[in-house]
Amino acid sequence: xxxxxxxxxxxxxxxxxxxxxxxxxxxxxxxxxxxxxxxxxxxxxxxxxxxxxxxxxxxxxxxxxxxxxxxxxxxxxxxxxxxxxxxxxxxxxxxxxxxxxxxxxxxxxxxxxxxxxxxxxxxxxxxxxxxxxxxxxxxxxxxxxxxxxxxxxxxxxxxxxxxxxxxxxxxxxxxxxxxxxxxxxxxxxxxxxxxxxxxxxxxxxxxxxxxxxxxxxxxxxxxxxxxxxxxxxxxxxxxxxxxxxxxxxxxxxxxxxxxxxxxxxxxxxxxxxxxxxxxxxxxxxxxxxxxxxxxxxxxxxxxxxxxxxxxxxxxxxxxx
Numbered sequence: 284x285x286x287x288x289x290x291x292x293x294x295x296x297x298x299x300x301x302x303x304x305x306x307x308x309x310x311x312x313x314x315x316x317x318x319x320x321x322x323x324x325x326x327x328x329x330x331x332x333x334x335x336x337x338x339x340x341x342x343x344x345x346x347x348x349x350x351x352x353x354x355x356x357x358x359x360x361x362x363x364x365x366x367x368x369x370x371x372x373x374x375x376x377x378x379x380x381x382x383x384x385x386x387x388x389x390x391x392x393x394x395x396x397x398x399x400x401x402x403x404x405x406x407x408x409x410x411x412x413x414x415x416x417x418x419x420x421x422x423x424x425x426x427x428x429x430x431x432x433x434x435x436x437x438x439x440x441x442x443x444x445x446x447x448x449x450x451x452x453x454x455x456x457x458x459x460x461x462x463x464x465x466x467x468x469x470x471x472x473x474x475x476x477x478x479x480x481x482x483x484x485x486x487x488x489x490x491x492x493x494x495x496x497x498x499x500x501x502x503x504x505x506x507x508x509x510x511x512x513x514x515x516x517x518x519x520x521x522x523x524x525x526x527x528x529x530x531x532x533x534x535x536x537x538x539x540x541x542x543x544x545x546x547x548x549x550x551x552x553x554x555x556x557x558x559x560x561x562x563x564x565x566x567x568x569x570x571x572x573x574x575x576x577x578x579x580x581x582x583x584x585x586x587x588x589x590x591x592x593x594x595x596x597x598x599x600x601x602x603x
Contacts, residue, residue: 284302309338311345318384330385330429349384353445356395360453361403363410365418369458374450377402377433383441391440391488398437402447415454422449 312335313319319331323343362371381387391397426447434444
């Protein structure tokens with residue numbers, strides 16, 4: 284009876300399994316944003332880029348698979364002491380990515396731990412040179428300085444630090460309470476100053492308004508007085524002109540009636556006395572210089588004659 288030989292099938296199965304094992308191990312697909320470091324006989328051979336790659340069995344081996352994307356490393360809060368000897372804790376986030384995967388594998392033993400130690404040492408040095416108030420208000424400057432320091436130090440490791448961010452600064456509770464009181468006092472001070480400035484501005488504006496009002500009132504009074512004085516002067520001038528014209532007309536009538544010079548002089552004096560009775564009147568002398576200047580010299584004698592013999596003077600004037 285003939286027996287079935289299973290050994291060829293077994294060998295085929297074993298061969299297929301071995302091929303699959305080698306295929307799974309030495310046929311590599313590298314994904315995007317990833318780099319694979321390959322060694323040959325324990326020595327760096329090459330860096331595999333994204334795509335399909337074949338390794339030489341037994342000779343080639345994968346040393347590391349490196350992620351080239353930017354990473355955010357959130358460090359635990361670290362205790363620091365400021366320049367004014369205030370203990371506090373700082374929480375930091377560091378952003379970086381790998382520029383040279385080979386250096387990140389061969390130049391440093393544990394990349395993340397090395398970056399952590401370097402960052403903590405740098406932030407302690409920076410915090411030790413600043414007061415607590417400066418540390419709280421100068422976060423942007425601290426972030427920039429920390430980024431620059433860590434970036435320069437990690438460059439030999441093939442790491443590029445893009446930025447470092449301080450998440451929080453946590454002083455002790457008693458320091459926070461004192462800062463709260465100080466902030467409240469400062470705000471109260473600013474409120475008082477602003478209120479005083481407001482009152483000052485209000486008083487200045489009020490005084491300026493009163494000054495302008497007084498100036499306007501004075502200007503109005505002045506204009507009113509000027510107009511009133513001009514009106515009174517115009518009225519006086521008009522009255523004086525009217526009286527002047529009446530007097531001239533009156534004496535012209537006397538001249539035309541043939542009155543003597545003595546009678547004319549007496550009438551002039553009576554008229555002038557009537558005109559000058561009011562102190563506000565302006566007196567104009569409406570006599571003719573050629574006709575009356577000669578009779579002024581006889582006015583004194585005329586008054587003497589009038590006071591001693593009034594009846595003959597009147598009858599004489601009537602006879603004239």
